[in-house]
Amino acid sequence: MAAKKDLSFEEALEKLELSAEYLKSDQVSLEDALKSFEQGIEYYNKCDAILNNAKQKIEFYSKQ
Amino acid sequence: MAIKPVRVSQLNAYIKRVLQTDPLLGNVSVLGEISNLKFHGTGHVYFTLKDENSKINCFLPAENFQHLRFELADGMEITAEGYIYLYEKGGTYSLNIRDIQISGLGNLSIAFEKLKEKLLKQGLFDEKYKKPIPFFPNKIVVITSESGAAVRDIIKIIKIRNNIVDVLVYPVLVQGPNAAPDIAEAIKQVNLLFPETDTIIVGRGGGSIEELWAFNEEIVARSIFESKIPVISAVGHEIDFTISDFVADKRAETPTAAAQIAVPDVNELRNYILQLKDNLQHQIYSFIRDKELQLQSCNIQALTSKLEHRITIQKNYIDSQYKELFTLLNSLVSNDKNKIDSIKAQLEALNPRNIMARGYSALTDNKGKLINSVEALKVDDVFKVILRDGSIEGTVKEIRKDK
Numbered sequence: 001m002a003a004k005k006d007l008s009f010e011e012a013l014e015k016l017e018l019s020a021e022y023l024k025s026d027q028v029s030l031e032d033a034l035k036s037f038e039q040g041i042e043y044y045n046k047c048d049a050i051l052n053n054a055k056q057k058i059e060f061y062s063k064q
Numbered sequence: 065m066a067i068k069p070v071r072v073s074q075l076n077a078y079i080k081r082v083l084q085t086d087p088l089l090g091n092v093s094v095l096g097e098i099s100n101l102k103f104h105g106t107g108h109v110y111f112t113l114k115d116e117n118s119k120i121n122c123f124l125p126a127e128n129f130q131h132l133r134f135e136l137a138d139g140m141e142i143t144a145e146g147y148i149y150l151y152e153k154g155g156t157y158s159l160n161i162r163d164i165q166i167s168g169l170g171n172l173s174i175a176f177e178k179l180k181e182k183l184l185k186q187g188l189f190d191e192k193y194k195k196p197i198p199f200f201p202n203k204i205v206v207i208t209s210e211s212g213a214a215v216r217d218i219i220k221i222i223k224i225r226n227n228i229v230d231v232l233v234y235p236v237l238v239q240g241p242n243a244a245p246d247i248a249e250a251i252k253q254v255n256l257l258f259p260e261t262d263t264i265i266v267g268r269g270g271g272s273i274e275e276l277w278a279f280n281e282e283i284v285a286r287s288i289f290e291s292k293i294p295v296i297s298a299v300g301h302e303i304d305f306t307i308s309d310f311v312a313d314k315r316a317e318t319p320t321a322a323a324q325i326a327v328p329d330v331n332e333l334r335n336y337i338l339q340l341k342d343n344l345q346h347q348i349y350s351f352i353r354d355k356e357l358q359l360q361s362c363n364i365q366a367l368t369s370k371l372e373h374r375i376t377i378q379k380n381y382i383d384s385q386y387k388e389l390f391t392l393l394n395s396l397v398s399n400d401k402n403k404i405d406s407i408k409a410q411l412e413a414l415n416p417r418n419i420m421a422r423g424y425s426a427l428t429d430n431k432g433k434l435i436n437s438v439e440a441l442k443v444d445d446v447f448k449v450i451l452r453d454g455s456i457e458g459t460v461k462e463i464r465k466d467k
Contacts, residue, residue, distance in 0.1 A: 034348070047337045056230060
């Protein structure tokens with residue numbers, strides 16, 4: 001399952017936090033744990049990609 | 065020589081003409097203190113302007129009152145600028161005001177408190193209207209002077225912390241009588257033209273209370289309140305509180321602080337997500353290790369010995385049940401045997417042959433029926449005597465009955 005392309009940083013970060021949290025609980029099957037781990041890594045990659053996408057524009061608006 | 069008498073209205077009309085054609089009275093500036101302030105339903109404002117010795121009625125028409133940059137209050141020292149007007153019907157005159165100036169910390173503080181109280185009552189500062197400031201904005205608009213220190217500070221801090229967010233500086237006047245409408249209009253325009261904006265920072269660097277006054281004007285407060293986009297106000301220094309601060313979604317102590325609130329530090333976020341990733345890896349590792357341990361505790365050997373143990377227990381149980389059954393059966397059988405033996409003994413005791421062995425014999429009639437009375441037989445009846453080792457037949461010769 002690929003992380004959605006249009007995920008915002010906040011959403012991806014929240015999912016990443018949730019994945020880490022989910023693995024801490026006892027009531028998880030191995031399959032679910034592995035799935036959650038893989039998703040977590042995908043969300044990490046998504047966050048990382050956003051943080052490395054430095055396309056900052058600093059502009060002054062001029063009223064016509 | 066006496067002047068011909070005139071009517072009251074003629075006199076008042078004359079006075080009016082004299083007063084209202086006087087060049088000085090047509091444009092005066094008067095210093096005084098406000099008292100008896102009254103706001104009429106029509107929007108017009110009436111009050112008395114006084115000094116130690118004297119007072120004058122003042123009239124401030126609604127349209128001029130609208131343009132004032134501050135609230136009015138009794139006790140306020142003002143400079144009222146206007147012209148003298150005579151009310152013919154009442155024969156009274158008043159100062160009709162075009163504009164009012166105030167100065168000095170005391171008067172400005174009074175105006176500030178008045179507006180604060182008014183907007184507080186109207187709910188403009190309520191917590192329930194405060195919008196959260198987006199955590200990871202894509203676009204920030206800074207409404208301030210393009211030549212001030214504030215814009216330089218804000219851009220500097222944003223560049224240090226974050227190389228992702230777009231910044232648009234929307235230049236406005238930040239002091240003087242035109243600043244407030246300019247700022248209010250700018251907030252409206254940003255909401256219209258750039259609705260995708262995550263956060264607006266509005267503010268300026270430090271200055272005197274007069275220089276910061278635009279941020280204490282109602283028009284600015286209202287436009288901040290009506291903004292759909294969250295607003296951070298950043299006016300002057302830590303100690304400067306303005307009406308804008310109270311109505312904004314967030315107050316920053318300085319423009320620098322506003323930049324820190326508005327954008328996250330990308331390096332910190334990088335470290336944070338790395339830490340989360342490490343956590344994740346650590347978690348899955350220890351998760352798998354736990355499962356391995358669980359598996360080890362469920363190995364075949366353990367299972368076998370567990371099963372064997374259970375079988376042994378069951379076997380022992382069956383054995384003990386079997387033994388118990390056996391014991392029960394034995395005791396039942398031996399009970400019966402005892403019974404049979406005692407009955408046999410009793411029977412043995414009653415066996416007539418045993419009696420015959422001691423010399424007794426039994427007498428029967430010819431049908432084999434035991435005779436136990438002399439009445440049973442008559443003379444010439446045939447009888448049989450049964451002894452231990454055989455029998456004797458005979459015929460009755462005589463019967464003697466015992467008395």
